[in-house]
Amino acid sequence: MLRSFGGRVSTVSRLVKGAQISRNLGPSILAIRYNSSSKLDSKPSEVFTKISDSEDPQRNPFFQYSWGSWMKNDQIERKRRETKFSIEGFTSILQEICSKENPSSVKAPTLLNDGTTVLSNNLTEDIIGKFTNIKGNAMVKSIASIHEGKHNRIYKVTLSSGKDLVLRIPYPLEQQYSTALMVKSEVATLDFLDLKLGVKVPKVVAYGFDRDNALKSPFILMEHIEGELLMKQWEPLVEGEVTDEATKATLNKVINPIADFYEKLLSVTFNRFGSLYFYNDVVDPKDQAVLPYDGETDSSLVNRWRIGPITERIYHKNKSSLTKSHLQPYLGPWEKDAPLKLIKDVAGVQLEALRHRLSLAEAGSSRIVEDTELLKRAIKTFENLKTVSEKLLSPTSSAIVNVDDLFKPRLFVPDLDPLNVVVQKDSGTPYFVDFENTSIKPFALASHPAFVAYQGAKVYDLEEDIPGYKDMDEVEQQQYQFMYYKTRNERLWEVALNERRHDLIAVASPHIKILKSPYLQAVDFKQDKDYLYVEGAIVQLQAMWDAYVANELVNTTESEFPIQYTAEFLDEYQSDLETYQMESVSTPFAATGGWVPQDMFNNLKDQGIIVEDGNGNYKIETEKALEQTEEEKMEAENKK
Numbered sequence: 001m002l003r004s005f006g007g008r009v010s011t012v013s014r015l016v017k018g019a020q021i022s023r024n025l026g027p028s029i030l031a032i033r034y035n036s037s038s039k040l041d042s043k044p045s046e047v048f049t050k051i052s053d054s055e056d057p058q059r060n061p062f063f064q065y066s067w068g069s070w071m072k073n074d075q076i077e078r079k080r081r082e083t084k085f086s087i088e089g090f091t092s093i094l095q096e097i098c099s100k101e102n103p104s105s106v107k108a109p110t111l112l113n114d115g116t117t118v119l120s121n122n123l124t125e126d127i128i129g130k131f132t133n134i135k136g137n138a139m140v141k142s143i144a145s146i147h148e149g150k151h152n153r154i155y156k157v158t159l160s161s162g163k164d165l166v167l168r169i170p171y172p173l174e175q176q177y178s179t180a181l182m183v184k185s186e187v188a189t190l191d192f193l194d195l196k197l198g199v200k201v202p203k204v205v206a207y208g209f210d211r212d213n214a215l216k217s218p219f220i221l222m223e224h225i226e227g228e229l230l231m232k233q234w235e236p237l238v239e240g241e242v243t244d245e246a247t248k249a250t251l252n253k254v255i256n257p258i259a260d261f262y263e264k265l266l267s268v269t270f271n272r273f274g275s276l277y278f279y280n281d282v283v284d285p286k287d288q289a290v291l292p293y294d295g296e297t298d299s300s301l302v303n304r305w306r307i308g309p310i311t312e313r314i315y316h317k318n319k320s321s322l323t324k325s326h327l328q329p330y331l332g333p334w335e336k337d338a339p340l341k342l343i344k345d346v347a348g349v350q351l352e353a354l355r356h357r358l359s360l361a362e363a364g365s366s367r368i369v370e371d372t373e374l375l376k377r378a379i380k381t382f383e384n385l386k387t388v389s390e391k392l393l394s395p396t397s398s399a400i401v402n403v404d405d406l407f408k409p410r411l412f413v414p415d416l417d418p419l420n421v422v423v424q425k426d427s428g429t430p431y432f433v434d435f436e437n438t439s440i441k442p443f444a445l446a447s448h449p450a451f452v453a454y455q456g457a458k459v460y461d462l463e464e465d466i467p468g469y470k471d472m473d474e475v476e477q478q479q480y481q482f483m484y485y486k487t488r489n490e491r492l493w494e495v496a497l498n499e500r501r502h503d504l505i506a507v508a509s510p511h512i513k514i515l516k517s518p519y520l521q522a523v524d525f526k527q528d529k530d531y532l533y534v535e536g537a538i539v540q541l542q543a544m545w546d547a548y549v550a551n552e553l554v555n556t557t558e559s560e561f562p563i564q565y566t567a568e569f570l571d572e573y574q575s576d577l578e579t580y581q582m583e584s585v586s587t588p589f590a591a592t593g594g595w596v597p598q599d600m601f602n603n604l605k606d607q608g609i610i611v612e613d614g615n616g617n618y619k620i621e622t623e624k625a626l627e628q629t630e631e632e633k634m635e636a637e638n639k640k
Contacts, residue, residue: 059087067148069601071594071610072617083153083169087143089114089214090167094139094157097206097221098128106195106300109278112206115213117278119191122203127223129161143167151436156224164224165205169217177324178316180209181331182436183218185275185311189411189435190222192276192305197264200424200431209281225431230254230421234451237481242488251492254418257430258449259496262416266501268293270409270440273342274307274333282306287333307333312414312439314346314523319353321360326352339407339442340390340555343519347386350525354379371528377576378531384538384563385518391556392541393444393515399551401506406444413438416449443504444512447520452493454486455517511553514540526593532577539565539573588620 065081093116100110102123109117131139139160147154155167170179187207193199202223209218234254240247270293282288287308296302309331319327330349334341354375361370394400395407413435420434447453459465459480466480498505506512517537525534541548546559556562584590596604604610605618613619 062145065148065153066598068595068598069618071589071596071619074618075616077595080173081148081153081171083171083217085169085215085217085219089216090143091140093206093214094159094221097123098131098139098159106304108304109280112213115210116206116208116215117187118206119187119204122205122223127163127203127205128165129159129163131161157221164226166202166222166224168220168222170219173320174316175320175322175324176210177327178311178319179218181275181309182311182316183207183209183220184277184281185308186435186438187220188276188278188281188305189438191278193432193435195301195304197267199261199264200429201435202431202433225422225424225433227422227425227431230257230418230423230430234418236451236489237485242491248492251489252496255452255489255492255496258416258418258421259493259500261430261432262449262497263500265411265413266443266504268411270307270336270411272307272333272336273339273409273439273441274309274331275311275439276305276411277308279303279306282308284308307440309333310342310439310441311437312412312441312523313437314525315349319349321356322353326356336409339395339409339445340392342441342445343392343522344386344389346519346522347382347389350382350522351379351386354382374528378528381531381535381538382522385522385534388518388538388541388562391554391562392519393512394552394555395442395444397552399553400509400512402503403506405503406506407442409440410443410446411438412441412443412446417451419451443507445516445519446507447523448490448493452489454490455513455520456486457483458487459483460487460491511548514544515548515553529580529583532573532580535573536577538563539570 063082063084065078070077106121141158144156146156152168152170157165157167187204190201193201205221207220238250292305292307330345358375360366361372397403414437415434422431462469494508521534521537542561545561548554549559610618611621
């Protein structure tokens with residue numbers, strides 16, 4: 001997945017019924033000087049290695065991470081993202097794949113002797129080209145490392161036929177069981193979107209879900225789509241009101257194609273919650289026995305897919321210390337009459353991971369230094385989430401319009417983003433390219449795509465909603481303008497959803513957003529102190545709970561809130577939250593987990609702003625940074 005960092009500093013407030021929670025949504029002041037819109041094409045030079053020479057000195061850099069650096073544990077983080085694989089093994093796999101014939105009809109995936117799975121129906125001339133004299137043909141002309149994403153590294157493979165393929169290697173960040181599930185499910189999801197829904201996605205040629213193949217690495221080999229990112233057309237801070245036609249046209253250039261795709265995603269309702277797999281990749285006979293959806297009339301598709309364990313990232317991220325047996329009880333699949341079980345199991349899998357870490361720390365067996373008190377507080381929060389999990393929303397509420405449709409199992413793509421849409425060079429057709437961690441869950445629990453989602457205070461009219469706006473200084477006005485633009489963009493997305501699926505628009509109800517907020521905060525959990533946002537979302541429910549019960553919005557008839565908070569706890573919580581917010585705002589690159597794009601890192605290091613601290617980590621030389629910021633301000637004033 002392509003990523004871009006930078007932009008205006010912003011702290012956006014989440015205001016719900018008088019309670020306030022803030023989360024820093026942007027990088028620190030030092031990151032302002034990195035213009036993300038101008039850096040979409042910025043990347044390290046392509047790294048090539050000689051395919052036939054395993055001793056080529058360029059071979060090691062070919063696998064090593066170079067896209068960015070971390071302020072802390074840089075060497076460890078880089079090592080975790082090495083993507084070493086057998087180039088010789090890959091060429092042998094490709095030789096065997098391309099010697100196969102393309103069947104006249106859709107066939108089940110086939111298994112090669114080395115464990116690689118091939119989708120022979122995609123071995124067309126349009127994708128792999130035409131080969132003659134296969135046995136003696138040099139199948140691969142070059143392999144180039146072209147992108148290092150958040151979870152995968154992308155290589156472009158140029159064939160002797162003149163066609164290009166994409167080889168995607170996942171970083172070994174999670175345990176092998178989780179990685180295997182993610183690879184299997186993403187490939188099956190791409191296949192489903194292609195064959196069943198007919199949407200434009202890269203066609204998969206082959207995949208391996210573990211290291212037991214000639215490549216010696218999990219991988220996905222797929223069609224290469226030549227074009228530019230839709231993100232280049234996205235102008236989220238364009239000036240103009242939501243009613244301004246020119247402004248709407250500018251924003252809808254990006255919103256509409258993604259909303260059209262979203263409409264197709266929502267067109268199929270499934271029989272269970274979980275994630276999609278090919279039939280043979282679902283190992284439990286009980287899961288194989290259940291059709292993924294009803295009404296299939298194409299005999300080649302009836303037994304092509306099944307629903308298995310969920311691959312949504314929260315169930316697997318930072319769970320590498322857990323075994324397969326620890327994870328499995330929380331991954332589903334779940335029956336369609338138990339939609340709230342997903343929330344309970346999000347809490348459950350987080351508790352499993354946190355308790356395991358705490359037990360290792362208390363036994364002196366942890367490989368890292370743990371803050372045990374922080375772990376205990378996070379554990380308490382997820383226990384609270386587990387307590388309220390199956391009461392948050394009523395799947396049978398008469399107060400929710402089309403409630404049955406909202407809780408049906410539907411596909412959810414977490415990375416539906418213009419960064420993951422390639423506009424094909426020749427046709428101008430948008431291709432959607434990233435389906436990692438796609439799940440099947442209730443639409444009521446889905447979040448808006450991240451590029452338009454906004455959970456902060458809504459500003460619909462700057463002068464009416466913000467007292468004294470005209471008299472504020474420029475910096476204050478810019479902060480409220482940011483809130484206004486974010487509100488406007490989310491509103492345009494909801495208009496697009498309403499135009500396409502009016503029957504599901506109740507998902508945009510403020511009350512539903514509040515009630516599912518604890519779940520969404522848990523899904524967005526990235527580091528231990530984020531427990532404060534999960535707890536805050538639960539706390540906010542307390543004031544309105546009796547009203548939600550009376551209106552049958554929640555899944556209980558008990559008006560007493562399920563969790564009893566003491567005044568002492570709430571005071572301590574508020575203090576901890578404010579401290580964390582200040583840390584986030586004042587800590588450079590907190591929004592990226594300490595990750596800095598490599599070109600920016602090099603520039604700041606050359607300027608003496610980033611310096612080594614003597615312990616293998618880096619820090620910001622604050623005075624130097626402020627001095628440079630003042631110089632830039634003076635230059636800007638002089639230009640005026």
